[in-house]
Amino acid sequence: MRKYVSIYAIWTLLFVGTASVEAEMNVVTTTSDLASIAKEIGGSLIKVKALVKGYQDPHYIQPKPSYMVKMNRADLLIYQGLELEIGWLSVLIDGARNPNIRLGQRGHLDASKNISKLEVAGGKVDRSMGDIHPYGNPHYHLNPENGLIIAKSIYDKLSELDAGNSHLYKSNLSRFQEKLKEKISAWKNRMNAYRGTQIVSYHKLWSYFARYFNLVVVDTVEAKPGIPPSTKHLSKLTALMNRHKVKVILQANFYESTFANLVAEKTGSIVVRLPAFVGGTSDAKDYFSLFDTIIEELHKVLQTKP
Amino acid sequence: MKSITLYILLISFLFNPVGAWSASQYEELEERIRLLEKEQIPSQSSSTATGISRSFNPAISLNGLFLGTYNDEGNYDSTKGVRTGIKVQEVEMRLAANIDHWLRGDITLAIEGTSTIEVEEAFVEGLVFSNLSFKVGKFLSPFGKHNQLHSHAFPFIDLPVVNEEIFGEEGLNEIGFGVSYLLPTEWFSEFTFQLLKGSNTTQFNGPAGSDFAYLMRQNNLWELNDETTMELGSSYVHGKNSQPPTSVIKNKTNLVGGDLTFKWQPAGREAYKTLIWQTEFMGSFRKQTQEGWYTLLQNQFAKQWWVQGRYSGYTIPHGPNRIDKNQWSALLAWVPSEFSSIRLQYNHLNQAAADENQVLLQLNFSMGSHPAHKY
Structure with a gap:
């Protein structure tokens, strides 16, 4: 018995290192967009890590224990909410064994809290409808004005946790919001020519984006969120697209484009594969360049459209 | 207003x-x-989606496993685990919620077949302080990787033969309490210690009420890159068994296990491709030695499709009860959503008695609260 215990003690000690002590506040976000905005507000006062890479589909993340380690050392957890992370975040919060970031604690921020949600389920919902998010569509970061709201929520939280530096966060917030507002009017100008253009998206990922820039999403390639479409739905979609002369299928680049390509072939439309999060392509380095990339790509396709 | x-x-x-x-x-x-x-x-x-008051209810999920089996041996032998026929393999109900500001509760009730209900797990968890969590109740013990899984989450329809022979069909599932410490390392590293009742009939079940079993587990996970993780764990349990002790041989059982798992998911294609390679060794050392291992490969090759293979060997190398068993398995799964799957498995069992060829077809479905599975 004693022999085994001592072998165990040695084995365990082999793995014990020392945690370094840092002055900055440690912030962990689920998505890279939240990390990008948090970086703008926190500046050099915080250290930000995003769990999900921008080119990954946040619906299908595996709760890797290595994420628990990151969350274990966090002073603040910021997540997108609206059940985007439902399949994995609770396991990580429990596994992180960090009392500060649990639900109801000060270091726990749901970034969706001040967002006006789209597609909130009214009436009865169930799983026969696919992977639905009953509290609203969680892809709200693709409306750039929601970036202003997310920034404000993060500012509020950082000032609550670190009141001494509140004035610094405040000036970062103002700078970020001013820059974003400028950018927004430029993006709006760019997209103005395409108001009312009918498009099809693969997943209901572009609802906020389309609504903000006045694009009309006539249908989705997926009949039900998260479930590959049936041939029946695809032929219905093809007919609809031909009738309405829809020429563009928007798709986040982490989805396979087999189905979209099939439809595009039959309708003469173009599949536009776009980054949906910061880091989704190498050009989309932060929240600003994410929209720059998306809008530039769209502009390229839409301007050549017959 | x-x-x-x-x-x-x-x-x-x-x-x-x-x-x-x-x-x-x-x-x-x-x-x-x-x-x-x-x-x-x-x-x-x-208030529209589910109602505020209902969010105080525990999250409930139900799971059903319906199984059809074919075995080319022992169709008339009712003691056989797998013989030709159809059955409800298991129906499971899980309830989980935060109990109050410091405890979280998790209860899993299982009905094997269609008659007797059994408390498979019933435990509470909480934090003692940062990094140190505790667990009290009845639970699947963290001996290796496979033993911690409920039957609906098994990578194959059945247990590897080594797990079945060493712990029995129910696995090492004990009443007890323990703590688990997340070590302050750069990678994920955890140490678990538990005091268990020691009631597993094949390994423990000592004559005295105080014949507890003591479990230790140490596991680590490294991110080799964005796409690949490696997990390395070791487990050890010491307890007393029901063999009458002699002056030479005490009724002590020592269980030792090691496990190694690689997981690969290509970046940006998480929903479409996964490769898992998991290997586990375990041995039971008491008056007689039992040893064995399994290695399995799971390959998701399209959004809804998995193909898998497994080998498991088990042996009692010495003494009058010498056994040598080899089990080869192949599986094809269609997984239309996270909530349902149909799996077809073939087993070839090579043993002292007549070899067996088994075919299993399982329908696996879940209802209710969204399951958040462990990694």
Whole structure:
């Protein structure tokens, strides 16, 4: 018995290192967009890590224990909410064994809290409808004005946790919001020519984006969120697209484009594969360049459209 | 109150002569209406979907396993685990919720077949302090990787033969309590210690009520890159068994296990491709030695499709009860959503008695709360 215990003690000690002590506040976000905005507000006062890479589909993340380690050392957890992370975040919060970031604690921020949600389920919902998010569509970061709201929520939280530096966060917030507002009017100008253009998206990922820039999403390639479409739905979609002369299928680049390509072939439309999060392509380095990339790509396709 | 303000704004907006308003005033009003609308929406949305009061109920999920089997041996032998026929393999109900500000509860009730209900797991968890969590109740013990899984989450339809022979069909599932410490390392590293009742009939079940079993587990996970992880764990349990002790041989059982798992998911293609390679060794050392291992490969090659292979060997190398068993398995799964799957498995069992060829076809379904599975 004693022999085994001592072998165990040695084995365990082999793995014990020392945690370094840092002055900055440690912030962990689920998505890279939240990390990008948090970086703008926190500046050099915080250290930000995003769990999900921008080119990954946040619906299908595996709760890797290595994420628990990151969350274990966090002073603040910021997540997108609206059940985007439902399949994995609770396991990580429990596994992180960090009392500060649990639900109801000060270091726990749901970034969706001040967002006006789209597609909130009214009436009865169930799983026969696919992977639905009953509290609203969680892809709200693709409306750039929601970036202003997310920034404000993060500012509020950082000032609550670190009141001494509140004035610094405040000036970062103002700078970020001013820059974003400028950018927004430029993006709006760019997209103005395409108001009312009918498009099809693969997943209901572009609802906020389309609504903000006045694009009309006539249908989705997926009949039900998260479930590959049936041939029946695809032929219905093809007919609809031909009738309405829809020429563009928007798709986040982490989805396979087999189905979209099939439809595009039959309708003469173009599949536009776009980054949906910061880091989704190498050009989309932060929240600003994410929209720059998306809008530039769209502009390229839409301007050549017959 | 906010809606009244909104109305007043709207009414004043409608009844004022148009000329009296400048464009900037319009804009300002529109902005204010928009803000007010925004503030209202959260209070509406939080009650529409499931209702606030119901969020105090535990998250409930139900799981059913329906199984059809074929075995080319022993069709008339009712003691056989797998013989030709159809059955309800298991129905499971899981309830989980935060109990209060410091405890979290998790209860899993299982009905094997269709008659007797059994408490498979019933435990509470909480934090002692940062990094140190505790667990009290009845639970699947963290001996290796496979033993911690409920039957609906098994990578194959059945247990590897080594797990079945060493712990029995129910696995090492004990009443007890313990703590688990997340070590302050750069990678994930955890140490678990548990005191268990020691009631597993094949390994423990000592004569005295105080014949506890003591479990230790140490596991590590490294991210080799963005796409690949490696997990390395070791487990050890010491307890007393029911063999009458002699002056030479005490009724002590030592269980030792090691496990190694690689997982690969290509970046940006998580929903479509996964490769898992898991290997586990375990040995039981008491009057007689039992040893064995399994290695399995799971390959998701399309969004809804998996193909898998497994080998498991088991042996009692010495003594009068010498056994040598080899089990080869192949599996094809169709997984239309996270909530249902149909799996077809073939086993070839090579043993001292006649070899067996088994075919298993399982329907696996879940209802209710979204399951958050362990890694």
